Amino acid sequence: MPPSPAQIRSLVTAYLDRHPGEHDALAPLTAALDCAGDPTSRTTLPGHVTCSVAVIDRDARVLHVLHRGTGLLLAPGGHVEAADETLLAAALREVEEEAGIPASALVLTAEFRDGPIDIDVHDIDASPARAGAVHQHYDFRFVVHLADDAPDLTLQVEEVGGAAWLPFEEVSSPTLRAKLVATGLDGAIRPVKLEQHAAEHPAPAVRTEPAAVSPAQAPSGNVPNIVGVHLYLERDGHVLLGRRHPDAAYAGGSWDTLAGHLEAEAATAGRAKDLPEPIVPYTRVAIEGIQSGRVYSELGWSR
Template sequence: MPPARTDIRDLVHTYLERHPAERRLLQGLLASLDAAEDPASRSALPWHITSTAVVIDRDRRVLHIHHKAGGLVLTPGGHVETGDRTPLTAALRVVAEEAGIEPGDLCLTPQFLRSPIDIDVHDIDADHATGEPTHQHYDLRFVFYLAHGHPELALQDQEAGGVRAEWRAFDQVVSPTLRAKLLDSSLNGRPKPVNASALIHDGAGRYLLHLRDNYPGIWEPGAFALLGGGREPGDTSLEATLRRELAEEVPGLDVPDLTPFVVEQATGIDGLCTPIQIWAGQWNGDPDRLALTEGVLLRWFSPAMLHRLRLSLATRDLVQRHAAQQASTNGGPPGALASRAPAAGRSVLNVIGVHLYLEDDGRVLLGLRHPDSAYAGGSWHFLAGHCEQESAIGCLVREAFEEAGLVIAPADVELVHTVHVVDSPGERPRMQMVFRARRWKGAPSLREPDKCLAWRWWPQDDLPEPIVPYTRAALDGIRTGRLYTEMGW
């Protein structure tokens, strides 16, 4: 499907807002947008559009292709083909064909985004061999940065004399109009974020995710993702981009404080490398009360729920990293963020943890937590998890299977001890419930090696070190028949 006429018109008008003096020069192009023929088709005469890729490296040099046979030195460019969705994707296709630079090797610039840096008008001589008459090209020139340094070039070589690549400084660029605009620009060849997304959490271990529409042609259709989007020419900053996107997607969602968290790289719908500034912010509202104007729904999810969702691995990793960082700061396990001390008169919701007590021939099952774990790394602990929107026993049954492959029937579970613990003064209290399973199926296996390095049966009079303190307290309570322990109060 060729580029839509409206998209081309928007590109031209955006360009003319920056260069109003060129309106007269582009009158033919503006007229062609209202003509019957497709302005992107090479059969449209006496003029039609072409696309060029202006590729800039970190030394502020522009890629040129030297055609030895004819002596021409040109930036990669050519006609728009039927399968090109936009003039920009035509430029990406051409630079891949001519130089072997794939879209993932390139990224947009914050200054020009998807708009052309230059529109050049040049005459094309008649070609008597094909019967093509004299006509004009309106060449839309899109600027890109190299995303990861210099890729290995694979030059198209269809001429007897061959071709070679040249990287030229701005003042050596062949095209006079492009050269002038490059010299007048602040382009430096160093990629910067052009998209912004919001990592919104409630301060208690849950993250707000957006189920996107399952439409072709949008980013991550039908998947859960963060709210956010791409920068537009009128945005004064990336935070302004994000706040505009939030207002457009979810009117009424107010996140007062947004803090830059990390810059991630993703692949855009055109295959381009897209640096994204991730902002973190806290909000504690009910997403069902918001008016969602884009996508299907908004929901809170804990990190432990992410494996059930259709979402990118990058998004899953991002949420888990933020949860681990928050837990490290606040002294709790990942996915259960400790809040600051509440203001007077405000209630504090306790975190509910569930723990599996398995006994076999006088030995108890413990797991060695991964040393990189934000909570109790390198220590021995119960198989454990945090309650989501589920019963405590339902959580225990789920965690036992997810973490160790153990199948436990809810009827075979009984509560044997509870530890009410505060890790440090002012931190959020945690109600740690320990359940005994009288029967189970399966042998403990490492299903989440990023969390647990080993499962092992330990004699209760010879427990390993280091061991999580409240785990030892719970085991002591179970042995003595005590049902409740307080720690840290």
């Protein structure tokens, strides 16, 4: 299911808090969020939400791809699809489709995390080939770093005719160019300190750190004592669990209750007395506590 208007509005509100002078420029977007219908659908007129992403390499250059349909050199991006749970997820999917770079080879920036660096409203000409009328795109632009172990570009030749890495000063979009220049980003990858649990911001397995963390360690992006929300779902003596992604920063490949990112993860049922291995330690304690009638359990606290 694509992101709801409420989810999109929260991104816009946070963005306008940083850029209060853009309220008038984003008026068509905010008006669209007040209307009925899906603001991300390409059939929604007079405009709809799109997504793109500035991928920055170690030399502080931004990836641009040449779109065959328009002949323009732009940052990877496009329309939101039904399976995209967030706008960031849509943007990262476009990067993989157009340039062959998976989300696992991209790193969130400490400055912008999973929020847009730029939101731009621009006109789209009519397209007789696609029976498209003149309309507007409300483009949410995200920014990520390219990981050191990222694969080589693999362009989608049907739609992409080439690629180039351009310095900030040559970025094709004027608004994105101005914001990138103002950030002072230098291409260096720094760990991201996430203030909220990842379950509140579902997205693909885009990295928050430059290197993987040992499964035995808690992810360094966590803030101590932040409360995580987990779903305990039981039926006929079975508990629903999901296997964490093998590349997850914490407890990769372990079984856990439903929380956080579940993209590309399989879920299965397991008996409380026959839990699958490996399982996240706090999950075992919680399940055993719930089934034994305890309303509170502890793990890892020293007195």
